Amino acid sequence: MAHLRPLEDSEIDDPFIVERFAHYAETRGFTPNSIRTMARRPEIVKAFMALNQAILYEGTVSEQLKMLISLASSFAAGCLYCQSHMTNLSHIYDAPDEKITQILEFETSEYFSDAEKAALNLAFRAAQTPNQAEQGDFDRLGKYFSESEIVEIVASIGLFGFLNRWNDTMATSLEPLPAERAERILSDHDWSAGKHVAG
Template identity: 65%
Template sequence: MAHLRPLENSEVDQELRDMFEHYENTRGFCPNSVKTMARRPNISKVFGKLNQAILYEGTVPEELKMLVALASSLASGCRYCQSHMSNLSSIYNAPDEKIAAIWEFETSELFSDAERAAITIGIKGGTLPNDVASEDFDNLKKYFDESEIVEIVATVALFGYLNRWNDTMATELEELPSKVTERAVGHTGWNAGKHS
C-alpha cells in the first residue's frame, strides 16, 4: 500500500492539471508518482521538465532510452519503474519479446551491438555500488557521440531518482502499465510486489 495518496486533478493548480492531462493523453494515465510529488508543486513541475528533456529530446532513439531505463530499474529492483518502462518501451515500439529478453541482452539476437553497449550502462549504472567501468564507456563511444552519451547517462540518473522515489513511497502501480507488464513479462514470474 502506498505511503501517501496521489493527489487528484481538483487538488492541484492549472499548470499541474495540464501536466497530468499531457500524461493521460500520451500514456493513457497520469503516473501516481507525479501525483504524489505534486504535494510540492515545484518538485513535480521541475521533474516533468527534466523527464521531457532527458527521455524525449536528443538523438538517441526513444525506444533505446526506454530500454536503458528498464534495465536500470531492473538492476535497482524497483518494480513500479520496471512496469512503467515496460509500458513505455512498448509504446515506443519495442516488441514484448525484446522487453522480456532484457536480462539476456548480451546474447539475444533481438539487440544490436549499440543497444548492448547502452543497456550495459543502464544495468551497471543501476546497480549499487555502481559498476560502470572505463571499458564500458570505451564500448559506448563506438556507437554514440558525447552528447548521446550524456542522454544515456542522464536516463540512468533520472531513474536513480525515480527508483528511489517509487520504492520508498511504495507508489501504487496503475492498471495500464500493470497489464502491459503482465502481457510482456508475466510468464517470467514478475509481480508488482509492494506496488500492487
C-alpha cells in the same frame, strides 16, 4: 500499499500541472501516481517533469532506446513500479515484446544491436549499488555513440536513479494499465507488482 495517497485531479489547482497531467492521461491513458504524489510540492513536480522531458524526449538517442535503458536501470535497481512503467513506455515507443522480454538476456539476444547492447550494459552496471560502471563500459559505448549521446544515456540512467528510489520509498500504487502490460510481457520473469499493488 502507498505510504502517501496520490492526489486526485480535483486537489490540484496549478494550471501548468493540470495541463501536464491531462497530457499524460491523453498520451499514456493515465497520469502516473508517482507525480500525483509529488504534486504536493508543485515546484518539485514541475522541475521533475521538465527534467524528464529534456532527458527522455529530446536529443538524438532514440526514444525507444532511452525507454529500454530506463527499463534496464529499473531492473538493476529492483524497482517494480518503474519496471512496469518502462515496460509500458517501451511498448508505446514500438519496442517489440520480444525485446522487452529478453532485456535481462540482452547480451545474447538476437533482438538487440551491438549499439543497444553497449547502452544496456552500462545501464545494468551503473544502476547497481554500488555502481559497477568502468572505463571499459564507456570505451564500448564510444564505438557507437557521440559524447553528447553518452550524456543522454547516462542522464536516462540517472533519472531512473531518482525515480527508482522515489517509487520504492513511497511504495507508489501501480496503475492498472502498466501493471497489466508488465504482467503480460514480463510473465517469463515471474513479474509481480509487489508492494506497489493498489490498496
